Amino acid sequence: MARAVRFHRIGGPEVLRIDPVEVRQPGPEEVSIRVKALGLNRAEALLRTDRYIESPQLPSGLGLEATGVIEAVGSQVRGFAAGDAVSVLPPTSMREQPTHAEQLVVPQSRLVKNPPGQSWADAAATWMQYLTAYGALVQVAGLREGDFVVITAASSSVGLAAIQIARRVGAVPIAVTRRSAKRDALLQAGADQVIASEEEDLRSRLLEITGAAGARVVFDPVGGPIFEALTAAMAEGGILIEYGGLSPEATPFPLFEVLSRSLVLRGYRVYEVLEDAERLQAAKAFIIDGLADGSLRPVIARAFAFDDIVEAYRYLESSQQFGKVVVTL
Known part of the structure; x- marks a missing residue:
C-alpha cells in the first residue's frame, strides 16, 4: 500500500484527501518509482473543479508531474535500473495515470533521467x-x-x-x-x-x-x-x-x-509534443542542454510537505507565487 492524493467530490482544495491505495507490480515495460517530489499545475485544479479537458471519475487521483528513485524494473525495460533518479513526463490522461502519490508504476516511455546533481525540487519543476x-x-x-x-x-x-x-x-x-x-x-x-x-x-x-x-x-x-x-x-x-x-x-x-x-x-x-516521438526527442535535447549550460533554471516559489497538499494548492490558486509550487516527500 502507498498513500495517494485523491478527491471524492468536486470542489476547492479542501476536498483533497490522502488515501491509502494498492500499488501493483510493474509490468514488462514499466518501472516502480518511490516519489521524492511533485510539481503542481493549474490543470490539476481544473480537474478537481471539473473544468479540465477530461472529467474526473470519483474518487479521482490527480497530478501531472513527479520525480523519484526507481525501485524495480520490468523484464523488458532497457536503459533504466533500480536506483536511477528519474522524472515522470506528463500522462495523456491525468484521470487514468495520476502522479500525486508516494509510489508510482509508469511505462519506461514516460521517463527521463535527471541530470547529475539536480535537486528533487528542481526536477519536479522541470518537465511540464x-x-x-x-x-x-x-x-x-x-x-x-x-x-x-x-x-x-x-x-x-x-x-x-x-x-x-x-x-x-x-x-x-x-x-x-x-x-x-x-x-x-x-x-x-x-x-x-x-x-x-x-x-x-x-x-x-x-x-x-x-x-x-x-x-x-x-x-x-x-x-x-x-x-x-x-x-x-x-x-x-x-x-x-x-x-x-x-x-x-x-x-x-x-x-x-x-x-x-x-x-x-x-x-x-x-x-502534441508528448505523443510525437521526434518532437519529444528534440524537446528533451533542448531542455537538457539548457539545464547543462544554465540558460534554463527552474524557479521554485515554495515547497510544501506531502501532508500539506491542501495548503499547497491553496497557495497555487492564490496567484501569489513566482515560479513553481512543489511538494516534497
Whole structure:
C-alpha cells in the first residue's frame, strides 16, 4: 500500500484527501518509482473543479508531474535500473495515470533521467513547464532571434520557462502580469519589458514597445477580454498560441485584427509534443542542454510537505507565487 492524493467530490482544495491505495507490480515495460517530489499545475485544479479537458471519475487521483528513485524494473525495460533518479513526463490522461502519490508504476516511455546533481525540487519543476513552453514557442511558432514574444501570466512556472527559452533563442520576451509587484522579479528573470495589465493600458504599452514591427508571437493561458489588446499589437502574419483558459470571462474573437493582419489563433496542448516521438526527442535535447549550460533554471516559489497538499494548492490558486509550487516527500 502507498498513500495517494485523491478527491471524492468536486470542489476547492479542501476536498483533497490522502488515501491509502494498492500499488501493483510493474509490468514488462514499466518501472516502480518511490516519489521524492511533485510539481503542481493549474490543470490539476481544473480537474478537481471539473473544468479540465477530461472529467474526473470519483474518487479521482490527480497530478501531472513527479520525480523519484526507481525501485524495480520490468523484464523488458532497457536503459533504466533500480536506483536511477528519474522524472515522470506528463500522462495523456491525468484521470487514468495520476502522479500525486508516494509510489508510482509508469511505462519506461514516460521517463527521463535527471541530470547529475539536480535537486528533487528542481526536477519536479522541470518537465511540464519547459515541454509546454518549448513545444509552443519553438516547434509551433518557430520563435527566432529578434522576435518580440508576449508572455502573459508571466510569473507562472510556464511563463518563466517561456522567458528563459525566448532568451535562449535570442527573442525579446515581453512579460505581462496583473500588477507591478512582480515587475522587478520578472526583469531579473530575463524579461526585456514588463507590463502590469491592471495598472497600465496593455494595448498602448505593447504598441509602444514593439512599434511598427509588432509582436510576432503571443503565448497566453488566460483568454478572455485580453485577446483584443493582444491581437491589436501583433505583427503581420503573427501567431497567438492559447494553452489555457483561466479567465472566467468570455473570449471575444478579434475579427478585424485577424483579417487585417492575417493572424493565426492557435490552440495548443503539451500532448502534441508528448505523443510525437521526434518532437519529444528534440524537446528533451533542448531542455537538457539548457539545464547543462544554465540558460534554463527552474524557479521554485515554495515547497510544501506531502501532508500539506491542501495548503499547497491553496497557495497555487492564490496567484501569489513566482515560479513553481512543489511538494516534497
